[in-house]
Amino acid sequence: MTESRNFENDLNQSNNPKLLEQWNIILKEHYGQNSVITNLEKDKKAQLTYGTDLVIQTPKGRKWSVDPKTKSTRYTDIPLEIIHHRYTDPQKTKHLGEKPGWIYTSTTDLVLMGTKDQKGIIINAVAFSLQPFKDKAFSNKLSAFEMRFSPTTFPNGTFQLTGFYPVPKDFLKEHAHTYWEWPKQQEEPKLIGGTLNEYL
Numbered sequence: 001m002t003e004s005r006n007f008e009n010d011l012n013q014s015n016n017p018k019l020l021e022q023w024n025i026i027l028k029e030h031y032g033q034n035s036v037i038t039n040l041e042k043d044k045k046a047q048l049t050y051g052t053d054l055v056i057q058t059p060k061g062r063k064w065s066v067d068p069k070t071k072s073t074r075y076t077d078i079p080l081e082i083i084h085h086r087y088t089d090p091q092k093t094k095h096l097g098e099k100p101g102w103i104y105t106s107t108t109d110l111v112l113m114g115t116k117d118q119k120g121i122i123i124n125a126v127a128f129s130l131q132p133f134k135d136k137a138f139s140n141k142l143s144a145f146e147m148r149f150s151p152t153t154f155p156n157g158t159f160q161l162t163g164f165y166p167v168p169k170d171f172l173k174e175h176a177h178t179y180w181e182w183p184k185q186q187e188e189p190k191l192i193g194g195t196l197n198e199y200l
Contacts, residue, residue: 029183147165
């Protein structure tokens with residue numbers, strides 16, 4: 001099992017101003033530099049309305065609620081959190097219950113999953129809608145992947161195991177109602193005769 005994450009550390013990292021600045025750059029590169037990004041971190045009512053603390057309004061007036069998340073370079077696939085198991089301690093002395101993962105509970109329009117390097121810099125990201133993945137009828141397709149578990153320790157000593165399906169980007173691209181990548185994938189140059197070196 002991987003090393004247990006610390007909930008407070010995760011929370012502090014997610015609110016890192018440098019990380020928020022990177023999210024702004026990525027979103028504006030995709031939706032347009034004149035897009036307006038609003039951070040609803042301190043507006044709990046608006047958070048409940050949009051299902052997240054980040055909203056972008058495009059130059060055409062379309063609003064998207066965005067839930068930014070990060071993963072490390074150790075994982076090439078995208079983790080879709082399915083379930084959380086809570087225990088009294090890391091030894092799992094007593095099971096305190098379970099609750100659905102964000103794939104089922106989130107009401108955001110888009111999940112923006114960024115890959116961070118060891119310096120905390122986002123090197124690539126994918127954005128995708130949670131439909132149809134959160135539909136129970138879609139669970140058979142997800143269960144074709146092997147479920148893995150990620151441990152988290154909370155300040156009160158509570159221990160959590162998060163079950164998730166690691167899915168490839170192609171799977172998201174095929175099924176998600178909305179999907180895009182950052183940076184944009186460049187198409188291979190279309191050459192008429194010769195080799196690529198001859199064009200460089």
